[in-house]
Amino acid sequence: MSVPERGVSEVDDHPALSFQRTVDRSLVHRTAIAEVFVVDSIATGDRQCEVGAQLPLTHGYYSDHLAEPARYDPILLLEICRQAAIYGSHAIVGVSLGTAMIIGSFTLRLHNDGLRTGSRPGDLVLVTTYRGEPTKRGRVRNAGVSQDLVLDGTVVGRHEMKLTALRDSELEALRRHQRGATPPSTADYQGHASGHPVPSHLVGRRDPRNVVLTDLRRGDGGVTATVSPYFGNNALFDHEYDHLPAMVITEAARQAATATVDDGTGALVRNHVITGITASFEHYAELDQKLVASTSTRAMPDGANTVDVAFSQGSSRVAEISLEIVSRRGGE
Structure with a gap:
């Protein structure tokens, strides 16, 4: 483009x-x-x-x-x-x-x-x-x-x-x-709010404090996980919020997409590059309700993969984010 x-x-x-x-x-x-x-x-x-x-x-x-x-x-x-x-x-x-x-x-x-x-x-x-x-x-x-x-x-x-x-x-x-x-405030929370954080290498990270997903599960063609960031991460929470902000949800989408296109070992993470992100936000992501991310994948004509990530709390759709990901090997 x-x-x-x-x-x-x-x-x-x-x-x-x-x-x-x-x-x-x-x-x-x-x-x-x-x-x-x-x-x-x-x-x-x-x-x-x-x-x-x-x-x-x-x-x-x-x-x-x-x-x-x-x-x-x-x-x-x-x-x-x-x-x-x-x-x-x-x-x-x-x-x-x-x-x-x-x-x-x-x-x-x-x-x-x-x-x-x-x-x-x-x-x-x-x-x-x-x-x-x-x-x-x-x-x-x-x-x-x-x-x-x-x-x-x-x-x-x-x-x-x-x-x-x-x-x-x-x-x-x-x-x-x-x-x-x-509504409650992020100041009321510490660490990861709930669940078992995803091992950092599976979502392309080194520092576990930068992992925002817990309880990752793999299914046919996608993954599901709970969005549960580390509330002590000041880059994500520079000030108090009464909801999970858009940039945290976008990071959750990136990590869910990374896990989706990987083989489950983290071996392929190093080769993936994001070339586009499209997002729409329908409702606030409430702090006191479980936020679930679910992914599906579409193959594109140019060889890229588009991973669609849907976020929901109960029956309410909170956001939809699509990431275009290409694989580049050998230092490309």
Whole structure:
């Protein structure tokens, strides 16, 4: 899949972004400075901007992979896309602080040949366009974001996201209404909430604290598992949540897909590369209800496999995430 060449030309036609320091953490909705990757932004038009971010070479969560050769983590790119969209909405579009950005869906397409890590951190430019019509009160509630990803001058992918913007007070009221009471907080949980964590090598990890699945079972053409992350992992839970956030569910999808295309020993994990992720989120993933992930696989004409991961709590479908995975051997 090709990405429009305008991404490169736009980057070249505007003043250079500064990659000297990260932005104010509150503008990307992070608590820890170490989890901020956005460095700068420049307005390039009406609801258009370029956002700069630096990709770390070493990170306790995003760099913890068995795949070789080393590539930048697709979920790191998703997190940066999320941060860049939030930062631009505040710094460029003028969305007020105290506004929650609720992800409805996203699509990420990657050119992995350009995502290998080098000897220095990667400088990523996100050519970003915002969409959305304001209400009579001048607020944009339902918005869209499109981002071309340019890494060290090379177009490496494209991200599109749909989201809903609500004031924090509105979101709190909505959550109380949905449940009939105040929901629990991630601060109330420690370790893995339940079950037997999947051995880390079976989901492409070294550190067991980065494993988010328990009680993995294999069936005909797929796996099922319970989503039960390690709540002490600050990369996943940078601040308190009253639900399992979208990035945790996406990580669960990646791990379930990895286990699905492996042979059950972890031997094939090193050869698999994710080239695309598509997700839709229908309901909040409640902390006090069991969240189950179930996978199925589709073979694609180009030789890739698409693993579909469905997430459910009881009879309610929470999310659906599809990952495109290719096998690359011999250092490809």
